[in-house]
Amino acid sequence: MRTCLEVRDITKSFPGILANDHVNLNVREGEIHAILGENGAGKSTLMKVIYGLYKPDSGSIRLYDQELNFTSPRQAIKAGIGMVHQHFMLIPALTVAENIVLGGEPGRIHYQRKENVEIVCQLAKQYHMDIDPNAKVGDLTVGLQQRVEILKVFYRKAKLLILDEPTAMLTPQEVEELIQVMERLRSQGIPIVFISHKLDEVKRISDRVTVMRAGKTVNTVETKSTTPQELANLMVGREVVLHVSKPPQTPGEAVLEVEDLVVSSGRNEKVKGVSFQVQRGEIFGLAGIDGNGQFELIEAITGLMPCKRGKIRFLGNDITSSTVRHRTKVGIGYIPQDRQLDGLVMDFELKENFVLRDFFKAPFARVGQMKKKPIEDFATRLSEAFDVRPRQIHALARNLSGGNQQKVILAREVSRDPELLIAAQPTRGLDVGAIQFIHNKLLELRAEGKAVLLVSLELEEIMSLSDRIGVIHAGRLMAILPGGQVTREQLGLLMTGVELEKEG
Numbered sequence: 001m002r003t004c005l006e007v008r009d010i011t012k013s014f015p016g017i018l019a020n021d022h023v024n025l026n027v028r029e030g031e032i033h034a035i036l037g038e039n040g041a042g043k044s045t046l047m048k049v050i051y052g053l054y055k056p057d058s059g060s061i062r063l064y065d066q067e068l069n070f071t072s073p074r075q076a077i078k079a080g081i082g083m084v085h086q087h088f089m090l091i092p093a094l095t096v097a098e099n100i101v102l103g104g105e106p107g108r109i110h111y112q113r114k115e116n117v118e119i120v121c122q123l124a125k126q127y128h129m130d131i132d133p134n135a136k137v138g139d140l141t142v143g144l145q146q147r148v149e150i151l152k153v154f155y156r157k158a159k160l161l162i163l164d165e166p167t168a169m170l171t172p173q174e175v176e177e178l179i180q181v182m183e184r185l186r187s188q189g190i191p192i193v194f195i196s197h198k199l200d201e202v203k204r205i206s207d208r209v210t211v212m213r214a215g216k217t218v219n220t221v222e223t224k225s226t227t228p229q230e231l232a233n234l235m236v237g238r239e240v241v242l243h244v245s246k247p248p249q250t251p252g253e254a255v256l257e258v259e260d261l262v263v264s265s266g267r268n269e270k271v272k273g274v275s276f277q278v279q280r281g282e283i284f285g286l287a288g289i290d291g292n293g294q295f296e297l298i299e300a301i302t303g304l305m306p307c308k309r310g311k312i313r314f315l316g317n318d319i320t321s322s323t324v325r326h327r328t329k330v331g332i333g334y335i336p337q338d339r340q341l342d343g344l345v346m347d348f349e350l351k352e353n354f355v356l357r358d359f360f361k362a363p364f365a366r367v368g369q370m371k372k373k374p375i376e377d378f379a380t381r382l383s384e385a386f387d388v389r390p391r392q393i394h395a396l397a398r399n400l401s402g403g404n405q406q407k408v409i410l411a412r413e414v415s416r417d418p419e420l421l422i423a424a425q426p427t428r429g430l431d432v433g434a435i436q437f438i439h440n441k442l443l444e445l446r447a448e449g450k451a452v453l454l455v456s457l458e459l460e461e462i463m464s465l466s467d468r469i470g471v472i473h474a475g476r477l478m479a480i481l482p483g484g485q486v487t488r489e490q491l492g493l494l495m496t497g498v499e500l501e502k503e504g
C-alpha cells in the first residue's frame with residue numbers, strides 16, 4: 001500500500017525535556033494507525049509537530065510526494081492534514097453549519113446560510129455522518145460535537161485525519177458510533193492516525209500500531225499479529241499486570257453515610273433520594289451512564305454543591321451543611337473528574353499544586369508567609385514517591401502530560417492521609433502503567449482500612465476494584481450489589497433503568 005505520511009527523525013525539545021527524540025512514523029493510505037505510549041511519551045507533541053503547531057528542531061515530514069515545512073496549522077490544513085484535538089475547539093453558540101464553515105468560507109463578505117447548510121448536508125452524506133446542520137453546537141452531546149469537528153476537517157479537504165484520544169470523553173455508545181465512522185472513512189481510503197490508551201480499542205480498530213516510549217518510537221507492528229499484553233509491555237518496557245488482584249477483606253464501621261439525599265441543579269433534581277454507606281476497608285463503586293446524577297452526588301458529599309434534603313454523616317458526625325474546608329480537614333480527600341478545571345491550578349508550579357490544600361499552615365507557612373524550603377522538600381518527596389515525570393517541581397502543571405497531572409492530584413490527596421477518598425474518574429486518559437499505579441494506590445488505602453468511593457464511567461474499572469457497586473440511574477440508586485458476583489450485563493441493564501428480576 002502507498003505511503004501517505006512519512007515522518008523522519010523528528011526531534012522536538014522543550015526547556016529541559018526532549019519530548020521527541022528522532023521519531024519515525026510511516027502511515028499508509030487507507031489504514032487506521034494507532035499511536036500508543038505512556039503518559040508523557042511524546043505522542044501529542046508529535047501530532048502537534050505534524051499539524052504545524054510546534055516547529056521541530058530537526059527532521060522532515062512528507063505527505064504523499066510533498067515535503068512539508070509547516071510554521072502554522074493553516075499551512076498543515078492547506079496541505080491536507082486535519083486534526084481533532086482532545087478538547088474541542090467549537091463555538092457553542094453557533095450552529096453546526098456555522099462551526100464547520102467558520103474560517104474556511106470562500107472569500108465572501110456575507111455568511112451564506114442556505115448555501116452552507118446545503119454544503120454541510122452534502123458533506124455529512126458523503127462521509128455517512130448523521131447531523132443536523134441547524135442544531136446549536138452547545139446543545140449537542142460530546143459524541144455529536146466530535147462529529148462536527150471531523151466534518152470540519154473534511155470541509156477543509158483533509159487527506160489525513162489525526163484524532164488525539166478521540167474516545168477519552170465518550171460514553172460506550174458514542175465510542176461504538178465513532179468506531180463505525182472511522183471504519184467507513186477507512187473504506188473510503190482515508191488514512192487515520194489516532195492516539196489511544198485503550199488497548200482493547202486499539203486492538204479492535206487499528207491496522208498497525210506505533211509504540212512510543214520516552215520520546216522515541218520503539219516499534220511499529222501489525223495489530224493482528226500482537227496482543228494487548230504485548231503492546232502494554234512494549235509501551236512500558238517491563239511486564240505489566242493488566243488485571244487487578246484484590247485480596248479479600250472484611251469491611252469495618254461506616255465512614256460515610258448518605259441518607260435520602262436530594263441535590264438540585266437549577267430547577268432540576270439531579271439526585272433523588274439516594275442512601276448508601278461506605279465502610280472502612282472497602283471500595284464502594286458508583287456505576288452509571290454519564291449525566292445520571294453521580295457527579296452532583298459526589299459534589300454534594302464534598303460540599304461543592306448544596307443538598308436540598310437528606311443527611312451526610314462522616315465518622316458519625318453530621319456534615320450536611322459543613323464547608324468544603326471543614327470536610328477536607330476532618331479527612332475527606334477528593335480526586336475530581338476534571339483534573340485541569342478542578343484538580344490543579346494549571347499556571348502554578350508543581351510544588352504549589354502539591355500544597356494547594358495546606359499552603360497556609362505549618363510547615364508550609366509561618367505568620368502568613370509561605371516557606372520555600374519545606375514546600376520544595378515536600379514536593380520533591382511526593383514527586384519521587386508517586387513517580388511524577390519529569391521530576392521538576394518548578395514545571396508548570398499545564399506542561400505536564402495528563403497522567404502525570406493526575407499523579408500530582410493523587411499524591412496531594414493521599415499524602416493528607418484521608419479517612420475517605422472520593423475518586424471520580426481517576427484513570428481517565430491514563431496509560432496502562434499509570435492506571436496500574438493508581439489502582440494499586442486505591443487498593444493500598446483499602447488495605448489500610450480507609451474508605452474509597454470510586455465513581456467511574458468505565459465498567460471494567462468499577463467491576464475489578466469495587467467490593468460493592470451502587471448503580472445510579474436518573475438520580476436514583478437502582479441497586480447495591482456485591483462486587484465479585486455481578487455481571488456486565490446486569491450492570492448494563494440497571495444503568496439504563498431496567499430493574500433486575502429477583503431470583504427464586
Ligand SMILES: Nc1ncnc2c1ncn2[C@@H]1O[C@H](COP(=O)(O)OP(=O)(O)OP(=O)(O)O)[C@@H](O)[C@H]1O
Binds near residue numbers: 017038041046390402
Ligand atoms: N508546551 C510544553 N512545554 C514544556 N514541556 C512540554 C510541553 N508540551 C509537552 N511537554 C513535555 O513533553 C513531554 C511529552 O509530552 P506529550 O504531551 O507529548 O506526551 P503524551 O505522550 O501525549 O502524554 P499523554 O498521554 O499524557 O497525553 C512531557 O514530558 C511533557 O511534560
